[in-house]
Amino acid sequence: MKLQIDKPTKATMSFLSDYIPSYIQFFLTTTSIVALAVTSLLYTYQCKMIYLAGLPEGSRQVVQKPSEFGMNYTDETLTTKDGVRIKAYICKLPLYARDRPTILIFHANAGNMGHRLFIAKEFYVKLEYNVVMLSYRGYGLSEGTPTEKGLRIDSQAILDFILKDEDLKNTKLIAYGQSLGGAVSIDLVSRNEDKFSGMIVENTFLSIPFFVIKFGHLKKLYNKLLMSQYYFYLGLMMN
Template identity: 45%
Template sequence: MSSFLPSIQGFLKGSAATAAGLSTVGVGLLLFGQNWLIYPSAFPPGSRTEVPVPAQFGLPYEDLELVTSDDVKIRCYLLLQRRDLDPVHHSEDTTREDADEEFASFRPTVIMFHGNGGNMGHRIPLAKVFYTKMRCNVLMVSYRGYGLSEGSPSEKGIRIDAQTALDYVMSNPTLGRTLIVLYGQSIGGAVSIDLASRNPSAIRALILENTFLSLPRLVPSALPALAPFAFLCHQKWDSASKVPTIPPSTPILMLSGARDEVVPRQHMLELWKLVKAREGQAESRGREAKEEEDEEEVQDVRTGAGSRFANFPQGTHNDTCVQQGYWMTVAEFVAGLGQAPARNDA
């Protein structure tokens, strides 16, 4: 037995050393490598260099290069509406251009903020639905460090990128007169919420798909091994604290995939409660009410202010946008926003 004790002691020491080592790795990963974890802009391979363009999908577009306030060049695609979408019949005479600009000024403008993987070119099929089916102007934004944009991604930097895109729309002679709708998937939803909270009078509506309460609150489910170190996450994207600051008159459409394997559905449900509370629609429940009962009830509900929660039972994190009824729900929401009134604000 005595000869066996050193082996046990050695095992315990080794286990302790391993645990300490893993803790060190976990702390180091969150402190110094979390941007790499949160913003995998090079995945899938080729995403930094191979960026599809709208012309490949038969869409007219302008390749924009915007310079941010901290002097970073980001790339965007602008799809401006035309009265006649058939390029064969689209002449370049001044009369036709004036008619197109007038038509575009009465259509909503959707600013698209994509998820944390891939690049904006991978989302062109989604932009095509907004452009051809709903006749929206579309501005697709490539965050810094993504696709062909300069710089490295971070919460601070992406917030600047989003503001730069909005400032461009607001200052554009045609787009500045339109209703502005933010469309964000996953982390793009957090970008949308943050931007709307900082520009309450500029945004007409938000469309959010499979987004989260905050990144620190997402760590335990997304990276269970790093759960004890979630407090070290300096990339916050704290949507839970910002939703209440968005005016009640700004309707929010929430699109939730019930089988989301990345962002637990509870995040969307909690955000929905905040949306309702912001509009004075919070429901009173007894203390004995169960959370699972709330989940069963929240399938497709609306508030009097025009916000809506739409559940897609088979939707996962990346395929909710192809679920049956998804685009019909989005189209109904956009159509319900009406047309833009005359605007004097710059």
């Protein structure tokens, strides 16, 4: 027996107009359009909202130098495996760099590596550590646009540089990260545990979804459909 489905009648098609007032139809339509627009904007401009590379003002044009803090250094430009040129400072201790530990500093969200030179000085002068630091892609004078994947590539690039440097490759290596830099440190060390002697994280986070307002059941939908940057490193910390 063949099942036959009748086409919707005009009466069926006009159900909304017959039973729902026009002002409610207008409200529902407008709300749907606004929700779709907001959703699209959140997804499209998510990275610009997360990565505050332009703050404070001038951060993309001016980067302080280690020499201003009494540190010897070389200004390096590294080309990552995806072809992005990023800037790094390599501050080696004169005469005995090979005999002292090396601290690899990953800076917090806003600003650039120059804004963390006062921290680098503490390690370099007081503790006599070699200091290596970089500005992520899209930060300071580095090229590119910051993303979670991109920062993972950047961190691996600076580690690879250290492991090839004649003075630093055999030193005890410690990762130090603030806020966003803490997440970058956790990820890098988890992928290169045998290369590090220690890790310090300060005021960091376990994942970006933890920052999302708890929408109940909508939270899962939001995280699955809208989130493009996760940094979900809780499992890495527990391991």
